Amino acid sequence: MTSKLNLDPKVIDSARSSAKRIAESMQEFIDRHTTVSTERTILRLLGIDGVDDVDRPLPNVIVDAIKEAGGLPRGVAYWIGNAIVQTGKSPQDIAEAVGRGELDLTKLEQGSAEDAAKAVEPYVDESLGIIRAQTAKRNEYLATIGEGRRPYLYVIVATGNIYEDVIQAQAAARQGADIIAVIRTTAQSLLDYVPYGATTEGFGGTYATQENFRIMRKALDEVGEEVGRYIRLCNYSSGLCMAEIAAMGALERLDVMLNDALYGILFRDINMQRTIVDQYFSRVIIGYCGIIFNSGEDNYLTTDDAVEAAHTVLASQLMNEQFAVLANIPEEQMGLGHAFEIDPETENGFLLELSQAQMAKEIFPNASLKYMPPTKFMTGNIFRGHIQDALFNLVAVWTGQSLQLLGMLTEALHTPHLHDRMLSIENAKYIFNNARDIGEEVEFKKDGMIQKRAQKVLKDAEELLAQIEKDGLFPTIEAGKFAAVKRPFNGGKGLDGVCKRDELYFNPFIGKMLGGAK
């Protein structure tokens, strides 16, 4: 693809190299730490599920017990492996015993790390087998019933009740949606555990639970078969349980997952150390199982100005790309986020949006870009809102975006009503079809406003990344360079769940997953 924007590849390379070094330096930090959530994820992947008699999820019960006893730096894989060696029981049986208070893992005789690793290996392999089977199933669906054309029509359901969500999701699929995202209840990302079972009560969204994932997956498979299109399922893993939810997503064949430490830090006030560590494992899982992750740069423009801060989005995308590279995520699974958030009153704002969207496409040509709709400048005027969304859809089909999160005319009012979704899908289908090949047919004037805008944003991003490389990512966030939000290194939620690893620490999944045996 020749650049329609006449972007300088050297500037792109330079920016990308800075991002790479930033990610690598973060990786050093990550490799020295673990968190309660990362450890709970290992437990889940070892097959541990269920709750104790006061409804605490067993992974939490175990990790909390180990942490209490000071055993966390060694990692749960050791303690479970050791317990298998010592008791001969399966991880789930061990977990239930702990749950009943009958077993204290740190009080058992402590064998070697090698033995422990060997003991968990069959369970690791079993788990990977389940995940691979799910990936195979997805591929089979794609090969048989096929899928919608890109940009995929991506809509949310948010009733709070998984069964209502199912009804609305199936309606959306029949109307033409390709991806259904089940919005989580407000503040689930701040919970330091994953609720259990099917749920019917949530505010502004539905709990992300493994059972809810399963219910929705089944419903979407059914409707997908009916409409002859694989319907992708999306949920959210950013937050205090980033890696756990990613693991649940891998096991239940989610296809897309919101996953971004920076989002958690900036918009949920989650401690930066905590979430950056969790992000790593979550992305390894995501890379392994074929989920497309979505990063949250679009959110920056809800607090910051979309024209002034455009380069912060690009800088963050480049970092998120490099974090993903380190987690071995193929480019096609990189759903880097950006958004159509310029004030609609801006003269030539449409041209700026076009420029920025095209820029993202050219800098990440193989990524599955996630494009977010106007939200900040949506108002109660639903009629105007509907045409803001139409322009957004036009830019998307023009610049070849991949995951089109459909704007809703009622964005400023409420989470989508059943027919809001229908109108949005209709909007997108109309525009996509009616302007299908516009990107092919139209070119940008050399050195015109569109080209220059993209060149400037790229240049600014390059400079910002060079600065971050110098200052470090954590200090940059502390200084409020992203989304105009400042977060302290030792502030925010979840810090007490972070700990340094000891020398015997091991995570039995990372190596195998990075091997990428799909």
Added chain:
Amino acid sequence: MTSKLNLDPKVIDSARSSAKRIAESMQEFIDRHTTVSTERTILRLLGIDGVDDVDRPLPNVIVDAIKEAGGLPRGVAYWIGNAIVQTGKSPQDIAEAVGRGELDLTKLEQGSAEDAAKAVEPYVDESLGIIRAQTAKRNEYLATIGEGRRPYLYVIVATGNIYEDVIQAQAAARQGADIIAVIRTTAQSLLDYVPYGATTEGFGGTYATQENFRIMRKALDEVGEEVGRYIRLCNYSSGLCMAEIAAMGALERLDVMLNDALYGILFRDINMQRTIVDQYFSRVIIGYCGIIFNSGEDNYLTTDDAVEAAHTVLASQLMNEQFAVLANIPEEQMGLGHAFEIDPETENGFLLELSQAQMAKEIFPNASLKYMPPTKFMTGNIFRGHIQDALFNLVAVWTGQSLQLLGMLTEALHTPHLHDRMLSIENAKYIFNNARDIGEEVEFKKDGMIQKRAQKVLKDAEELLAQIEKDGLFPTIEAGKFAAVKRPFNGGKGLDGVCKRDELYFNPFIGKMLGGAK
């Protein structure tokens, strides 16, 4: 301007030359005929107005009397001039006398045509003076308070009551409209007279009367001064009183006028001989007084297919251009019509619309193109309708249209409600501003779908015109080549108002108006 569409100037020239020869051959027909309405127009311009005691407009009373007596071939200018010579009275006094049944013009002693012509000349000059003063007033407004930016926002009012129309028109102007068109009541175009006075009862529109013109002109001047923008007034002259209404428009400073014989023939079933003759004089007046005329090619696409029949629109525009040239209308006053009427379900339909609109702009670079909104494929789904209109607005600002007749989201339902108009104006303002310079910034791929489409439409139009040149325009219409409607040479309304001129016939306005003494 270099062609963005890579149109072949030779094909344009060839098509234009055919159109010129078609118009010239029609002009021969025109020059041999007059009509009751053309004659009434002369009376009006000589200052004759008012109604008789049974409410018949005096121009009708006189022309009917002359016609009855077999005097029409000589033309009313002779009869009035002669009456002035014989009675020493003014045209209005003469008219009133005829109205009271006290005077029979054809029974007076008949002097020479030269004497008659000399006798009317002062009245002719007075009339032209009034019109020139109106033109000067318009220019003064434009020079002082200025005007809106193109594409002008053009909306209609259609309450049936001139006073309600005023309220709605002023509201629209305050909301941002640049042109207000007062829709006529249904079927006024079939009346063979112009109603008199202010009117408050109409169906789907308000009577076009000189008094109504005056009331609205005053209201728009007032609101124009208030908002600091000259607000143009538009009305309709096509129909059986084409030239009369044009004359009224000239006297009352209308700025835009729907004026197209082909429209009358095809969509109002008006006899072709009648209306082509009337059109000529009406356009001479329009050219003289600075009114922008609007032709009605857009209507073709309401009965014919917008993709298949696109070339008939262009062919007709070229003929309308040449008819206008013969009436000495400057290019800037040529509001040639076209429309955004492709089925919204058409893949890449947006690109075709873009191509066609750009083509019109390139073939008529100095014309004030009138661009009509989607109507045929508008439905009760007002939300989708609003985005159809948004795409229409985008094409308009992109291709530099001049008079943007705003689409209404409720097009399929009713004539506009007060807030429908507001939403439409908002739609257009948003799109125009947000994509202001897109035409400058974006180019079309060489030999791509957009370029090829325009080239093909042009080629087809060239061929059609060559064929019409061969067959004659009247037989072409009889064959149903336009708008898929067939009309017979001797059918339709108003044929009995046509007559051949005799050798003494003269129209004292044509010569002076064509002199163009502004």
Added chain:
Amino acid sequence: MMSHQNTTATSQVDITRVKPYGDTLNDGMVQMSFTLPVPAGEEAAEAARILAKKMGLDEPSVVYQRDLGIGYSYFIVYGKCQHTVDYSSIKVTKVEGDVMDRLECEKFIEENIKRTVTMVGASTGTDAHTVGIDAIMNMKGFNGHFGLERYQGINAINMGSQVPNEELIARAIEEKADAILVSQTVTQKDVHIANLTNMVELCEAEGVRDKILLLCGGPRISHELAQELGFDAGFGTDSYAENVASYVLTELVERKRV
């Protein structure tokens, strides 16, 4: 893995008490927009809310308000409708009888009527809209449905637009028509009602009301309205030649006018 409590969706619709649905059954959510002839401001918004409450909307919320330039204000309002509808008891007057396709119609004529059936149609009064009547009558039809002209055994005469009722009736009598088809598109100030009523009166005055089937159609016509006005049948959007033909042919047999 424990199996979950089978709490199912609450979406169990009571069809005797149907209410609008936003995102939860019976939430009653309704969107409205309208203009009030009062100047924009908090009082105007309150007026809009009061109006919505009178309409039976709970918790009305004015989500958008806009001055229209003449002391009037436009509102977009959401609220929760408290009225319910008994869907189970709804009975809609529909044109009865099965719809036969063109070939079936032709066979029906051959077998049951055995003569040419004549229908005369027009867009009447000052109405210049022909696309609707053309869709029904002309050869090429509409949306892939051939028009009556194409039907063997049917003599379809389309008089076009702006046809006075008198002329249409005269022609129908002259052609010994079995049915008259009237199209009406312009409905402003209920001009179609006046025009259609006049049509029925003229038919009665001419003494043909009992001899000729009287049909009308148009985007705002329903069978119910047509019958109220004294027509035999009415056809709205999405009607095609086969609907008209099927109705006319069956009625001719039914009424023994074969």
Added chain:
Amino acid sequence: MMSHQNTTATSQVDITRVKPYGDTLNDGMVQMSFTLPVPAGEEAAEAARILAKKMGLDEPSVVYQRDLGIGYSYFIVYGKCQHTVDYSSIKVTKVEGDVMDRLECEKFIEENIKRTVTMVGASTGTDAHTVGIDAIMNMKGFNGHFGLERYQGINAINMGSQVPNEELIARAIEEKADAILVSQTVTQKDVHIANLTNMVELCEAEGVRDKILLLCGGPRISHELAQELGFDAGFGTDSYAENVASYVLTELVERKRV
């Protein structure tokens, strides 16, 4: 030229009986859209019409109907509303007092209060939306209106988002705040009502309700609602720091808390 009959426009509004306006005074035209949980079809359209009639719309017309894929249908309906509103009798509860601009506020403090006024604010509960409270409190403000931090004589403490009510109150007590500012954006299932009610209760329990002014704001908050819930004042969209400052400062003087 004869002068015309002075027939004026009919637009003489009777403000005691205000009705929606489409294109003629008192035509009552209203646009509505909603979903009914019944399958698309003529019966569904009839149900929509019946509902509209119950809402007081004459001649309701279903102009669009669409199946939503799960046996539910969406409708767009127009009709003529028969209800009227007495606009002349509307009384809206507004935050009283004149709004002073920043400089006037600063002068007011200097002259009438003569000490630093402290306000503590937060987006409370699980609400993560800070843009609203930031708009009021932070230096840079919003839409060209500086925030409270910028005001000389005001100590503005913005605790950010997701702040539990308890923490907010504790901080206010600690800072000896004159006013607490609560922001609520998420309103789904009326979570804001629960949260705001809880705030008032906690303030009472802590015994500070009579000592600290309690304000709330957000896109769905009105002064009326705020007062109903036990707050001193509420602020909706388009409020700025000067509205809050003016209110708080005048109240402090009024309540003799200077």
